[in-house]
Amino acid sequence: xxxxWCRFAVLLVFVTMLTGCWDRRELEERTSVLAxxxxxxxxxxxxxxxxxxxxxxxxxxxxxxxxxxxxxxAVKIMSVTGRTVTDAANNLQLxxxxxxxxxxxxxxxxxxxxxxxxxxxxxxxxxxxxxxRRLMWPIIVKGEAASLLKIKPQLAQIPVVxxxxxxxxxxxxxxxxxxxxxDYFNQTSNKSMEPFxxxxxxxxxxxxxxxxAVFRGxxxxxxxxxxxxxxxxxxxxxxxxxxxxxxxxxxxxxFVTFRPHFVKTKLKLNDSHVLGNQKKSNPQHSAxxxxxxxxxIVEVTKDLHIPPEEFIKKMQTLIKKEMENRAKKLFTxxxxxxxxxxxxxxxxxxxxxxxxxxxxxxxxxxxxxxxVEAVYTIKIRRLGMEMQ
Amino acid sequence: MSQKQVSRDINTFSLWxxxxxxxxxxxGVGVLTLPRTTSAKLxxxxxxxxxxxxxxxxxxxxxxxxxxxxxxxxxxxxxxPIVWGxxxxxxxxxxxxxxxxxxxxxxxxxxxxxxxxxxxxVVVTSVLLxxxxxxxxxxxxxxxxxxxxxxxxxxxxxxxxxxPLILFPVLVIAIASFQKAEWNNMLPLYxxxxxxxxxxxxxxxxxxxxxxxxLIFYAYAHENQSKVKAGFYGIGIATFVYTLIVxxxxxxxxxxxxxxxxxxxxxxxxxxxxPGLILERLESAFLAVWVAAVFTTVANAYYAFVYGLxxxxxKGIQFQRIISAIxxxxxFFIALWPQNIVDIFRASSYLGIISLYLNxxxxxxxxxxxxxxxxxxxxxxxxxxx
Numbered sequence: 001x002x003x004x005w006c007r008f009a010v011l012l013v014f015v016t017m018l019t020g021c022w023d024r025r026e027l028e029e030r031t032s033v034l035a036x037x038x039x040x041x042x043x044x045x046x047x048x049x050x051x052x053x054x055x056x057x058x059x060x061x062x063x064x065x066x067x068x069x070x071x072x073x074a075v076k077i078m079s080v081t082g083r084t085v086t087d088a089a090n091n092l093q094l095x096x097x098x099x100x101x102x103x104x105x106x107x108x109x110x111x112x113x114x115x116x117x118x119x120x121x122x123x124x125x126x127x128x129x130x131x132x133r134r135l136m137w138p139i140i141v142k143g144e145a146a147s148l149l150k151i152k153p154q155l156a157q158i159p160v161v162x163x164x165x166x167x168x169x170x171x172x173x174x175x176x177x178x179x180x181x182x183d184y185f186n187q188t189s190n191k192s193m194e195p196f197x198x199x200x201x202x203x204x205x206x207x208x209x210x211x212x213a214v215f216r217g218x219x220x221x222x223x224x225x226x227x228x229x230x231x232x233x234x235x236x237x238x239x240x241x242x243x244x245x246x247x248x249x250x251x252x253x254x255f256v257t258f259r260p261h262f263v264k265t266k267l268k269l270n271d272s273h274v275l276g277n278q279k280k281s282n283p284q285h286s287a288x289x290x291x292x293x294x295x296x297i298v299e300v301t302k303d304l305h306i307p308p309e310e311f312i313k314k315m316q317t318l319i320k321k322e323m324e325n326r327a328k329k330l331f332t333x334x335x336x337x338x339x340x341x342x343x344x345x346x347x348x349x350x351x352x353x354x355x356x357x358x359x360x361x362x363x364x365x366x367x368x369x370x371x372v373e374a375v376y377t378i379k380i381r382r383l384g385m386e387m388q
Numbered sequence: 389m390s391q392k393q394v395s396r397d398i399n400t401f402s403l404w405x406x407x408x409x410x411x412x413x414x415x416g417v418g419v420l421t422l423p424r425t426t427s428a429k430l431x432x433x434x435x436x437x438x439x440x441x442x443x444x445x446x447x448x449x450x451x452x453x454x455x456x457x458x459x460x461x462x463x464x465x466x467x468x469p470i471v472w473g474x475x476x477x478x479x480x481x482x483x484x485x486x487x488x489x490x491x492x493x494x495x496x497x498x499x500x501x502x503x504x505x506x507x508x509x510v511v512v513t514s515v516l517l518x519x520x521x522x523x524x525x526x527x528x529x530x531x532x533x534x535x536x537x538x539x540x541x542x543x544x545x546x547x548x549x550x551x552p553l554i555l556f557p558v559l560v561i562a563i564a565s566f567q568k569a570e571w572n573n574m575l576p577l578y579x580x581x582x583x584x585x586x587x588x589x590x591x592x593x594x595x596x597x598x599x600x601x602x603l604i605f606y607a608y609a610h611e612n613q614s615k616v617k618a619g620f621y622g623i624g625i626a627t628f629v630y631t632l633i634v635x636x637x638x639x640x641x642x643x644x645x646x647x648x649x650x651x652x653x654x655x656x657x658x659x660x661x662x663p664g665l666i667l668e669r670l671e672s673a674f675l676a677v678w679v680a681a682v683f684t685t686v687a688n689a690y691y692a693f694v695y696g697l698x699x700x701x702x703k704g705i706q707f708q709r710i711i712s713a714i715x716x717x718x719x720f721f722i723a724l725w726p727q728n729i730v731d732i733f734r735a736s737s738y739l740g741i742i743s744l745y746l747n748x749x750x751x752x753x754x755x756x757x758x759x760x761x762x763x764x765x766x767x768x769x770x771x772x773x774x
Contacts, residue, residue: 014530127648130514134659182659189645344572351575 028057030101034075035160037109037145038122041081048114048122050088051079051146055158074157077149086125102131107160108138108181111145115197115213115220120188123218127185134182137167140213140220142201152205163207167198174239174263175230176209188218192346192363199223214338221338228330235289235327235374236343238263243298246322254302258319258380260295267348271356285357286371287345293323296382308383316378327374341367400610403618405544408551409688410449410599410622415554415629416685417506418595420678421733422630423637423652430588431643433578438630440585441592442623444748449599449619451751456606456615458758464603465489465699471757488750489700492603495739495746496693497715499597500686501722502736504528507682508723509732510651515675525723529716532687536694536712539705540608543691547684554681555629557674561653562632565660569639594740595630598685599623600747601692604699650729690719 037051054076078095082088093100108126110119126132141148149159156162170176179197187195197220199213211229213220224232230241240260248254268288297315304311334340346367350358401409427434459467468489473481508524516524535543580588602619609615637652640659649655657674694712701707726732 130517134655135661180659182655185648186641186645189648190642191644344570347570347572351572354576354579 025099025101029098031096031098032101032104034104034158035107035109035149035163036085036102036105037111037141037149038085038114038119039111039145040113040117044081047081047083048085048088049079049081049146050085050092051077051149052092053077053149053158053160060157075159077146079146084125085122102129103133105132106136106164107148108136109141109145109148110138110197112140112142112199112213112220114145115140115215118217118219120218123185123188126181132181134180134185136181137164137179138181138184138197139163139167140197140199140223142199142210148200148202148207151202151207153207154205163200166207166209170209171239174233175242177212177229177233177237177239187342188215190347192341192350192358193344194340194342196340196342212342214334214340214342216338216340221340222333224330224333227326228333231323231326231330231374232343234260234263234291234293235265235267235330238265240293240295244319244322245299246318248300248302248304249318251302251304254304255299256297256301256315256318257299258295258315258378259298260293261381262292262294264292266290267345269348269352271353284371285349285353286373287348289327289372289374290377291323291327291374292377292379293319294379294381296384297380298384312380312383316380319378319380320376323376323378324374327376331372331374335368335370335372339368343372345370345372401544401605401608402610403614403621405548406602406605406609406615406618407621407625409544409547409605410602410619411625411629412547412551412554412681412684413598413601413688414596414622414626414685415558416598416682417503417510417736419558419630419633419681420506420510420651420653422592422595423634423641423656424646424649425591426588426634427638427643427646428588429584429591430580432574432576432638433580434588434638434643434646435574435631435635436578436585437588437592438595438627438634441589441596442627442630444744445596445599445623445627446620448747448751449602449623450616451755452600452602452747453606453615453619455751455754455758456602456609459607460611461607463605463607463696463699464492465696466607468754471754471761488753489696492600492746492750493693493696493700495742496601496689496696497719498722499739499743500532500690500693501719501725502732502739503682503685503689504719505723505726505732506736507679507686509729510654511675514651514654515672522720522724525720528683528686529720531683532690533712533716535687536691537709540605540691540695543688544605544608547688550680550684553677554684555625557677558629558633558681561657561660561670561674562629562636564662565636565640565656568659569636570642571639573639573642574635590741591737592630593744594736596623596626597740597743597747598689600743601688603750604692604696 031054033052034055035053037053039049039051041047041049056074056076059074078092080088080092080095082091089100110122114122139148148163151159151162153159153162156165167176167178171178176198177196184195184197187193194217195215197213197215199210201208201210209226211223211225212232213223215221226242233239233241240263244258244260246256246258248256266289268290270286270288271284304314306314334342341363346363349363422438423434426437430437455467456462459470462470468485469478469481471481472484473479504525505521507528508521511524512519512521535546599619599622602615606615609618633653633656637646637656640656641649641652646652654671654674657671660670662670690712694708694715697711698704698708726735
């Protein structure tokens with residue numbers, strides 16, 4: 001009998017010890033933060049202003065039908081200042097009844113002003129915090145970062161969910177890069193490339209993706225617009241980018257729209273490429289992106305009165321020229337204006353030309369003048385439901 | 389003594405049991421840090437370290453198996469006096485073998501403590517933030533104690549049962565993470581001086597230690613099964629898993645980022661999305677499985693240690709039960725000895741190098757002595773006769 005009791009006691013100890021419920025915290029005992037925005041305090045350059053968006057579960061309309069008053073009430077927005085982001089978070093905790101929980105944070109909005117000063121100090125805290133997920137999206141906001149949290153999109157109850165869907169859907173369609181915090185960490189650590197982040201602008205009720213914020217080290221150096229960003233997506237990620245709208249030559253007010261469906265990009269590095277009238281005796285490295293776009297014509301606003309075979313040929317050369325011009329503009333911006341290799345040419349160079357190039361050159365200085373070009377191949381497959 | 393003899397005849401380990409015993413002991417806490425430690429010296433070529441580093445492990449396990457073949461049915465503790473002594477002076481053999489046996493047991497003891505500590509450290513920093521480290525270590529010890537209450541056959545079956553549970557999630561994570569791979573990260577293939585290769589391999593030593601428990605458990609191998617084969621399978625599986633994990637870490641993060649994260653494999657799990665978003669946060673599931681991996685490391689090593697003590701003093705199961713419970717107390721304090729995370733990594737690195745000397749040194753020395761004294765052939769004859 002004694003043995004029986006002894007076993008029971010041991011079992012009891014095990015059951016209580018092995019559940020792992022030492023520090024359990026129920027869902028309702030936490031304040032889940034969905035998004036964090038970091039701004040500079042006006043007039044106090046040494047302080048950060050942190051704004052958080054906290055969903056109010058009871059106000060979110062569920063299937064039960066109760067609650068669900070206007071969208072504005074579904075979240076609470078709180079702002080707090082601090083010398084560092086962790087300091088700000090601690091100050092915020094003083095104003096909250098439950099413990100802050102960052103495990104569900106999906107968006108980290110950073111104002112352009114902060115990004116231009118450098119965000120290394122902000123990121124350090126997020127690197128160490130185990131709750132933070134590497135799949136979270138850091139986003140650079142034009143103007144005030146907090147404005148991104150304050151939008152009232154009406155289409156979704158929680159503004160951040162709207163924003164998340166916007167990015168997720170965009171990256172699914174291939175028009176917005178899926179640039180996560182983990183990617184940013186990897187790119188800043190990697191010595192052969194520079195990071196970039198999504199760049200958005202928020203108004204009273206809306207948010208618009210504006211392109212890509214280009215970084216050098218941890219500092220934002222500028223932004224490229226949506227059209228150049230799409231070129232970047234095609235060359236870097238083999239994502240399709242948005243529709244290409246080109247004015248028809250010779251036709252006043254006529255436009256043709258090309259929608260890429262499949263992208264295939266190959267980065268070729270040449271070690272003795274002859275550019276222009278350069279001598280062959282001086283071997284020089286250069287990079288060429290060979291990009292093949294397959295897609296459809298989705299809109300032609302003026303009838304060209306030419307046979308379809310000729311039309312396709314003509315359009316292909318037209319689009320090829322346009323795409324190459326766009327790429328050229330992208331390269332000029334990245335090399336001359338921002339001097340930031342977000343194209344990952346450096347990575348490919350280090351991988352494939354380590355001994356003959358990488359060891360002898362300082363990529364951070366060389367990238368500026370490195371010869372890069374893009375050669376597009378356009379393949380128009382279909383003309384939509386129209387035969388012309 | 390006779391009772392022990394009987395149970396030994398029944399409790400024989402199959403090939404698969406031996407394999408899983410080796411592989412699951414190897415795969416433990418090392419897998420979480422391996423991508424960082426190997427790529428620290430080898431950069432992009434970090435994945436070469438476990439591949440090349442496994443060479444001496446194969447060698448060592450081969451020697452251990454051969455040694456065990458000379459003395460079938462006898463553990464390291466039992467045949468040590470025979471190797472060192474002679475029929476005329478059994479006492480001398482016992483005394484001469486004592487330093488080796490004690491060194492071996494002490495190493496097992498210490499490595500159990502460090503593995504438990506690293507495990508506790510990971511759990512405290514990443515999932516159970518407010519749980520005291522002591523509680524996590526004690527619960528792990530309690531589990532190991534439960535295992536120590538039983539005979540060896542239970543140990544074999546536990547490993548057999550848990551091994552697929554450890555192996556498959558690790559493989560799935562490694563393979564799933566390749567969808568985010570940037571293959572240029574693993575090029576140039578090799579660019580470091582030869583010295584760095586050795587330093588990189590040295591880093592894998594700790595992850596590869598643990599198979600020395602086979603010095604004891606090979607004694608229970610089924611007669612029809614090849615011990616060498618089991619050893620090679622076990623080490624081979626572990627090498628494959630390690631190489632895959634390091635490769636995944638390098639191609640996903642790049643070697644520079646790997647240097648900055650303390651638990652790269654855990655971060656790998658965090659960045660990996662399983663298609664379909666069934667499990668969005670894989671790390672909790674991974675850690676749950678990983679507990680099993682650590683358990684098999686801690687418990688196997690500790691069991692080997694306690695079982696070795698039991699044989700050294702020639703006692704029964706009751707002695708094993710009591711001594712394992714008592715020895716957990718100093719073990720607990722040893723586990724808490726390193727003061728911070730840097731200390732822990734240093735301690736595990738030292739243990740790694742000790743394991744290198746022990747695992748290569750002991751079997752080599754024993755084999756040499758056995759050959760010099762001509763015991764090899766005698767053992768073979770006996771085997772043929774029986």
